[in-house]
Amino acid sequence: MKISEDDVYFSTQPMYHVGGSVATTLMALGASPTMIVPERYSPEAVFRLIPKYGCTARTGQAAMYAMELAHPDYRPEIFSTLTKAWSGGTPELRRTISREMGVPVMTTIYGLTETAGTTTINSLDDPEDVWVYSCGKVIPGVEVAVAADGRVTTAPDVAGEIVIRGWSVMLGYFANQAATEEAIDADGWFHTGDIGRLDSDGNLYFVDRIKDMIKPGGENVSAAEVERVIQGFPGVAEVAVVGKPDERLGQVPVAFVQMAGAPFDASAIIAHCASLMASFKVPREVIEVTSWPMTESGKILKRELAGRFGSGTGRLVGQGG
Structure with a gap:
C-alpha cells in the first residue's frame, strides 16, 4: 500500500483479531505512519475521525464499509482525504467503495491467522480488473500454490485447495499435534481449506471454502x-x-x-x-x-x-x- 511516515492511517480492525494486532500495530511500528484507532467501531466514529485527522489511508472489514455506505449521515466528502484503502468483501463492494468514497484503488488480501494474516496482497499499481477480482500476488519469502489431483502446482487456471509455505506459516496449533499434522503436510505446505486458482501473472483468485x-x-x-x-x-x-x-x-x-x-x-x-x-x-x-x-x-x-x-x-x- 506504500504506507510511509507521511500517512495518517485509520484502522477499525479489532485488536483481538489478526487484522488489528498485525495490520494495525505492525503497520505503525514498521512504516511509521500516524495511526488513528477508535476505541470502538461505529459509522459515526468513522465520519468524525477521518476528516478530523485528515486520514490518508484506511483499513476495515467489508461489513463496516457497507454499514457506512448505507448510513443516513454518509457523505462522500467525509472521505475526501483518503488516497488508499484496504477491504475484503465482494468485487462489487470494493468497486463501490472506490467510486463512492473516492479511493483510486482498494487493495485486498488473502490470508489466515495461521499465516500471520497476509499471504497475498494487491498492489496500488494493479489495473482495476486485478484489484477488483483477485487477492493479488504472494508476499516476499512465501509460496502459494494449489493442491489438485494429488499434486501441488502454480500452473495458471487450475482450481484446487490453496496451500501456503514459508516464514509466515505458524509452527502449529497449541497443544494439538494431530491438528497440526493434518494442516501442514510433510513438505511444509499449510492446507487452508479454501479453493482458489492462480493466473499467469501469479495473482490469486479465491473460489470457495472447503471447511465448514x-x-x-x-x-x-x-x-x-x-x-x-x-x-x-x-x-x-x-x-x-x-x-x-x-x-x-x-x-x-x-x-x-x-x-x-x-x-x-x-x-x-x-x-x-x-x-x-x-x-x-x-x-x-x-x-x-x-x-x-x-x-x-x-x-x-x-x-x-x-x-x-x-x-x-x-x-x-x-x-x-
Missing part, C-alpha cells in the same frame, strides 16, 4: 463450535448450523434444531448461545425441524439446509468479509 466455516462480517465461525453449544441446551436431539446470506454481514449463522421430549423455544436457545459465545457466533435464527435431509451414510446434508435460503452469499459483503 461461516463468515459473518469477515470473522471465522466454526459451525461445529456453535453446534456443540446448542447440543448443551435441554431437549435438543440434533442440530446443524449453516450460513445464511446477509446483506450487511455477508453470512450469518442459522441453526436447524430437532427437539426430543421438550418444547421448542427459539428465543431460549439463542439466549443460551449468547450467554456462552461471542455475539458474532450466536445464531440469528433457530428453525425447528422434524426430519433431516441425509446422505446414504446418515450424514446431514447441510448444503440442502443452506439451499433453503437461496444461492446468494450477501450481495455486497460476500464470504470474505
